[in-house]
Structures are given as C-alpha cells and as structure tokens.
Amino acid sequence: MNEPRPPKIPRSVLVVIHTPALDVLLIERADRPGYWQSVTGSLDAEDEALDVTARREVLEETGIDVDTVGGVLTDWQQANVYEIFATWRHRYAPGVTHNTEHVFGLCVPRHTPVVLAPREHLAHVWLPWQEAAAQCFSPSNAEAIRQLPLRSAARPT
Numbered sequence: 525m526n527e528p529r530p531p532k533i534p535r536s537v538l539v540v541i542h543t544p545a546l547d548v549l550l551i552e553r554a555d556r557p558g559y560w561q562s563v564t565g566s567l568d569a570e571d572e573a574l575d576v577t578a579r580r581e582v583l584e585e586t587g588i589d590v591d592t593v594g595g596v597l598t599d600w601q602q603a604n605v606y607e608i609f610a611t612w613r614h615r616y617a618p619g620v621t622h623n624t625e626h627v628f629g630l631c632v633p634r635h636t637p638v639v640l641a642p643r644e645h646l647a648h649v650w651l652p653w654q655e656a657a658a659q660c661f662s663p664s665n666a667e668a669i670r671q672l673p674l675r676s677a678a679r680p681t
Contacts, residue, residue: 531617532566534608537578539563539597539628540668541586546676548656548669549638551585551645556611559661560649562668564625575599578628586648587639588632595632600675602627604664627668629675 540562541549553559565581567574578597579590590597604625608616638648651659657669 529615531620532615533568533570534566534616534620534623536564536566536623536625537574537581537628538604538625538665538668539578539582539630540665540672541582541588541630541632542653542672542676543634543636543650544631544676545634546653546672547634547650548653548672549586550649550651550656550659551640552647554642554644554646556661557646560659561662561665562660564665566623574626575628578626578630582630585641585644588630588636590630593632593636595630595636598629598631598675600627600629600668600671602668604667606664625664627664629672631676 550560550562553561563581563585565577565585567577575597582588582590604627605622606625607621608623613621640648653669653672657666660666660669
C-alpha cells in the first residue's frame, strides 16, 4: 500500500532550457494534456539549495544531466510569487495558496537529447523563444521565456 506523500513545499524552481540560438524546450504535462511548460519542481526539503533543486528537476524531467551535457545553469536571481492553481492545491498543506518560484536558465548544446519522465510528461518540443512563450500555459513561465534574449545577452561568456 502506498503511504501518503508529505505536502509539497511551496518553493519551487522554473528552469528555462534553451540553445544558444534561443530555441526553448517545452514539455507537455501528462496530468494535463495540452499544458506546455518549462521544467518546474518543488524543493524536496526546506534546506535543499535552489541550484540543487534545479539540477535534480532537469535530470528527472528531461534526462539532461547539467554537469555532463556541457550546459550552463544560471540563477536569474528572480522570484515569482503566484497563486497555486486550485487543481494542484491538494498537493500542499491545508491553507497554502501561494508558491514562490525561483527562475533559472539552462543553455545547452543544440542537439541535446531529451528523455522524458513518462509519468510526468507526454511530449517535448524545441521552439523559437517567441513561439515557446506563446505556447506556455503559465504566465510566469511565458514571461521568463520573453526575458530570455536579454538574460542570454547578459550572461558572461
């Protein structure tokens, strides 16, 4: 018998995975077909470092190992606070209605292979950043993608 999961921590990461040409990886949620997004995920523990969460979630959801793919993970030093969709509030402790999302960018080589976690995602697609922003269901995710050209230009080489 499955034991109940502990409530999710209302702190998460959003990782915009992109190529140097600013093509963005979007993944389709298995629990909501038609909902496209970047990699997201909550901290596993209150003391888990944000970059550790970002690396773990990227690996779990896409099979991309940040440390071996030759990518560059950048903490954008941006936090978005948003109301948790009612559909997903049952995953959190009673009374939790908002989440703080910390934004990262991950630049990967153009032909980086993607292996999805089938229980979490149905499909993936690489799109030019403008199209990717338009495809996202999450307003904060779409806004992060729209910031990508500026964030990418500001990244040290």
